[in-house]
Amino acid sequence: MGAVAYYSTRHFLITDRQTAALHQAYANAALLRNALASDVPNIDVQVTSLDSGSGTISLLNKHGQWFSTSLTVGEASLPSALRASVSHFHVATQTSLINGSPAYSVGVPLPAVASQYFLVVSLSDTQHTLHVLLAALAAAAALTTILGAGLGLLASRRTMRPLTDVSEAAMAIAGGRLDTRLPRHQRDRDLSNLASSFNEMANQLQERIERDARFTSDVSHELRSPLTTLAASLDLLESRRAQLDPEGQQALDLMTGDIGRFQRLVQDLLEISRDDAGVNDVSFDNVAVGELLRQSLAAAQRIHGSPTRATLTIAPDVELARLEIDKRRFERIMANLIENADHYAGGVSVIVAERSPSTSAVVISVIDEGPGIAETERTKIFDRFYRGDASGQRGAGGGSGLGLALVAEHVHRNRGTITVGDGPSGRGVSFRIELPLAEDDV
Numbered sequence: 001m002g003a004v005a006y007y008s009t010r011h012f013l014i015t016d017r018q019t020a021a022l023h024q025a026y027a028n029a030a031l032l033r034n035a036l037a038s039d040v041p042n043i044d045v046q047v048t049s050l051d052s053g054s055g056t057i058s059l060l061n062k063h064g065q066w067f068s069t070s071l072t073v074g075e076a077s078l079p080s081a082l083r084a085s086v087s088h089f090h091v092a093t094q095t096s097l098i099n100g101s102p103a104y105s106v107g108v109p110l111p112a113v114a115s116q117y118f119l120v121v122s123l124s125d126t127q128h129t130l131h132v133l134l135a136a137l138a139a140a141a142a143l144t145t146i147l148g149a150g151l152g153l154l155a156s157r158r159t160m161r162p163l164t165d166v167s168e169a170a171m172a173i174a175g176g177r178l179d180t181r182l183p184r185h186q187r188d189r190d191l192s193n194l195a196s197s198f199n200e201m202a203n204q205l206q207e208r209i210e211r212d213a214r215f216t217s218d219v220s221h222e223l224r225s226p227l228t229t230l231a232a233s234l235d236l237l238e239s240r241r242a243q244l245d246p247e248g249q250q251a252l253d254l255m256t257g258d259i260g261r262f263q264r265l266v267q268d269l270l271e272i273s274r275d276d277a278g279v280n281d282v283s284f285d286n287v288a289v290g291e292l293l294r295q296s297l298a299a300a301q302r303i304h305g306s307p308t309r310a311t312l313t314i315a316p317d318v319e320l321a322r323l324e325i326d327k328r329r330f331e332r333i334m335a336n337l338i339e340n341a342d343h344y345a346g347g348v349s350v351i352v353a354e355r356s357p358s359t360s361a362v363v364i365s366v367i368d369e370g371p372g373i374a375e376t377e378r379t380k381i382f383d384r385f386y387r388g389d390a391s392g393q394r395g396a397g398g399g400s401g402l403g404l405a406l407v408a409e410h411v412h413r414n415r416g417t418i419t420v421g422d423g424p425s426g427r428g429v430s431f432r433i434e435l436p437l438a439e440d441d442v
């Protein structure tokens, strides 16, 4: 709009000035012709007395003799093309630079008195006006653009806000906060519909997840009592082992192994379903890293009965550093990692505790020198029921594949992270657990 306004104003101003100049030139030429025809003596006085208005100069060429109302503008200042046209008895006009500023010149031949009249009109004023107008329009355009952009941004934020809410709520649900819901928009019906559909979806999802978790938990509970009875009966048989023939003893061993694994599976399933159902049975204790690790190692040895040959290396600056941690869950983490290392990698070689270089956290690495875990398996091993190639076929005496899934859950409940990488010697694996330090110990 600024450009349109500028060009139309420019066109109007210049055309107006040119038309006025042309009329003036004709009028002045008629006056001069009459004066010259009646042989007025002082031609220069006649020329000077012409009403030319401000910024205009009159020039007369009479038989090659030039008269001008200006000292600086003379015959040589006029464009030669204009002079040529006029000398061929044509009325001519031309815009050009005269003495460095724009000017509009009109030439009128006066053949009856063998003369030529020229009127030079300065366009400097018009140019100045146009410059001011251009600056004002440009400033207005810039201001309008900035204002418009600001208002547009505000308006789009307001419009996008509900969608941002939906996206944040969806992210929260995906992150495990199943009870996240959207507020109802009273004023906007579309938004209100969106919010209620979203909330309905979240309700159903939550219900379904809780139902699944309850189902696993119920099944595990139901299995627990008969399993306890079976285990007790097996104990009884075990005490009468000597009375059994070799085949009976073999069957007894097989059953004892399987029932043990079954009990472990049911126990793990119960634990997992409790976590899925969102039971928040985390009880934090404030413990020193050194003490926690020694206790957990002793507990793991008690559970597996196998003396692990692991060396414990605790950096001096973390020995007494304190963690806000659920001891039971931490013991399960260590027990499962040590059990895996015993099972698949010939035992843990070293457990290292050190301060994390970047954050206020402690890093505990459980390292072995076994066959290692292929890159492609490293994310999958934390999945439920995932068992790697190393663990053989299901039912062949291996685990159920819940161990590391539980480890990951326990670490997560303790606000930590777990990753798996190569062991420091290039062989084996290193499970790296990062746990935040207690607030007052940071």
Ligand SMILES: Nc1ncnc2c1ncn2[C@@H]1O[C@H](COP(=O)(O)OP(=O)(O)OP(=O)(O)O)[C@@H](O)[C@H]1O
Pocket (backbone or CB within 6 Å): 340, 341, 344, 345, 368, 370, 371, 372, 373, 381, 386, 387, 388, 389, 390, 391, 398, 399, 400, 401, 402, 403, 404, 405, 429
């Ligand atoms: N230290 C290790 N070295 C090599 N492979 C390992 C190691 N730890 C775990 N794995 C691989 O990761 C898989 C998953 O381990 P996870 O503890 O979850 O299940 P599991 O040991 O098979 O069964 P569960 O622990 O439930 O009895 C294992 O089957 C094994 O292939």
Ligand SMILES: [Mg+2]
Pocket (backbone or CB within 6 Å): 336, 339, 340, 399, 403, 404
């Ligand atoms: Mg395991």
